[in-house]
Amino acid sequence: MWPSKSTIIYNGSPRTAAGRTLLPHPMSVNGNSTQQEPEFDVLVVGAGFGGTYQLYKLREAGFSVKVFEAGSNMGGTWHWNCYPGARVDSDFSIYQLSIDELWKEWEWTERFPGRQELVDYFAYVDKKLDLKRDMSFHTRVTAAHFDTPTDRWVVSTQNGRTVRPRFLVLCTGFASKPLFPGYKGLDAFQGIIHHTAQWPQGGVDLAGKRVGVIGTGASGVQVIQETGPLAAHLTVFQRTPNLALPMFQHKLDGAMQTRMKSELYPILFRRREQTFAGFHFDVVRRSVFDLTPEERYLAFEDLWARGGFHYWxxxxxxxxxxxxxxxxxxxxxxxxxxxxxxxxxxxxxxxPETAPHPFGVKRPCLEQQYWEVYNQPNVELVDLQRNPILEVTPKGVMTQDGVEHELDVLVLATGFDAVTGSITDIDLRGIDGALIRDKWSKGLSTYLGLTSAGYPNMFFPYGPQGPTAFCNGPTCVEIQGDWIVDCIAYMREHKHTRIDPTQAAEDAWVARLNEIFSTGLWDRAKSWYTGANVPGKRVESLNFTGGLPLYIRLCRESAEGGYTGFAFSESGTDGRTECQ
Incomplete structure (x- = not known):
């Protein structure tokens, strides 16, 4: 049963406006239940930007919501990624939630905030919005099966908890399933070894150590430029050079931020929806060759000097x-x-003189002193294209040339099974009992990059076939999060208990997405954009590459048409209402 619009729901327990609890909430501490848990409206999985925003908006709309988080705190990627040098690659002004009561009182210290500042920001968000009372930590979702007779999900966790929400919102992030290399002897290494995504929260002392880093993606670049100056010796194992861009980091002035809050912040937040990637700047709607060689050089120089992703x-x-x-x-x-x-x-x-792949079709990262590290005498670079790794030994890494690179610490900056991995890792079964990983192994298919046919009442913002990889994170989760909340509110108003995209709508979305993707150079790189970095994974477009304005328009058209492309039904009935 839906709650009435006048009832506010907190942690599964309806209260009056005065705060009086109407129903008991039989929950114990630490994420375990002492008795059968009550049914509630929405389970959100993950407490990063997506889960945080979803909880806030759903709770504001009067729904009963819980958040299950595998980690020990809020923050998502900023909780887990505590490796040396971890830092955001979006400007501070837009890498935050646009909720008025948050940005008006928060001040950043750097143009591109570091990991600890993001951790502090999430603590501030919780203090302002009181979110943790609806969150359960150390609660990893392992299975979710849709129960057709009741139009509810049955969700199980690693710590033995089972809940039955009406809706399941997977805010698991696009980079949360670490990818480990299949090198022989990886378990035999006798030194310290960690994947960047599973770095100890207390850190690792790298000063004066012989450090090896496998991988030069975003986390690899950040670890390398942080470790080079303090390691006794640093060995970098590179498969593909990173076409990194200058960050041009700088400290922020408080007075400048005050001026921005009074004039610019609301404009910047609105501007995000008008640009290709949800930033405050946009691609130039002209050709490179519309410019004379002199104009072109000066234009490139200007973009470069702006720092960040302006040049991309x-x-x-x-x-x-x-x-x-x-x-x-x-x-x-x-x-x-x-x-x-x-x-x-x-x-x-x-x-190299010949580009390893077209510029920008594999995500560049932002650097501060990355290239200078390679001028240091204590830094060695192994080109794995010419001299691949044969095995990991107890002492280090053996390469094809017969050299054993002896190490004290081995860092695996080997990336993720991105975009789909965090979802397919769950035993997730829809109305026919089919695993979503089996469905997607034959070809990724969604509708609006938010839902998948046969898996009713399930949404996945910042996930497969959305603008995910090509959109500023907070921008994406707010746009998709608002759409999800509006959709669930629409169902409450019309007394629908199930929503499921039609197969025809899903097929049309996939066709459109692939058509847009085929016009670009995206498939010229072995990238996580297409899943090509994961051995055995189907290579295909995992993201919507048509730009945020087009994506927003398509989602809006569906909603304004009464959610065209979806079929609705009511619990206990066989009738389905389909919006064409």
């Missing part, structure tokens, strides 16, 4: 579709990098 997601739109335009952008990037590298061999490995 604020550049000319044809770099994603035209190889010649892309080559111009890469040539300028290479020139800038070569200026900071002294050794010709390092120049060859890190900024």
């Amino acid at each position: 997601l604020g550049a000319y739109q044809d770099i994603f579709t035209d190889e010649k335009a892309n080559a111009e952008v890469y040539a300028f990037w290479r020139k800038k990098v070569l200026e900071r590298l002294r050794d010709p061999e390092m120049q060859r490995k890190l900024a």
